[in-house]
Amino acid sequence: MLKTTLINAVKAGASELTRFFNKSFTVSNKQGINNLVTEADHASEKAILELIKKEFPDHYILSEEAGEIIQDSNYKWIIDPIDGTVNFAHGIPICCVSIAIEHRGEIIMASVYNPNLNELFFAEKGEGAMLNEKTIKVSEKINVINACLVTGFPYTYLDMPNGPLQVFERFIRKGVPVRRLGSAAIDLCWVAAGRFDGFYEHKLEA
Secondary structure, eight states: OHHHHHHHHHHHHHHHHHHHTTSOOOEEESSSTTOEEEHHHHHHHHHHHHHHHHHOTTSEEEETTTEEEOOSOSEEEEEEEEEOHHHHHTTOSOOEEEEEEEETTEEEEEEEEETTTTEEEEEETTTEEEETTEEEOOOOOOOGGGOOEEEEOOSSOTTSTTOHHHHHHHHHHTTOOEEOOSOHHHHHHHHHTTSSSEEEETTOOO
């Protein structure tokens, strides 16, 4: 029941991404010029919350826009209705819905869905990870110099000592390819699928 609801929830949120993608919608700023929230974020969140509340009305929910819906439960749903909102707002198809389920303080199940590429990732504790119901695995590379990495830059901390720009420069000067997709959830899923060999980001808020 948990898995079914989780998959249905990411699909419900993703249907709102599809409805708004490359259309006109309202955009506002949260805490910085490029920290955006769109009409689609709220629509996706609403669709997700309605589904979860219907199936598990007593579960605790933590969602990026709505905040906490506190319940006395051992289960917590952690929701990002759109990860990669800047990409979404500019019509770049690297964005997704990301939902995890926590039980007694431990993540037991999660799903990430990018409807633009029709890629649905799912993982369950102890059972590995899947992409569109096929098992995936990480790269076997262990040496950074031979790796292809992916990263993200925070909205702040860019000028901190040994911060994102300095680390990025060191990799580039050594000839290590580093990419920036704009969605940490997709970054991590692509590492899980072996497309990238590793991921790093300073001050990432999960």
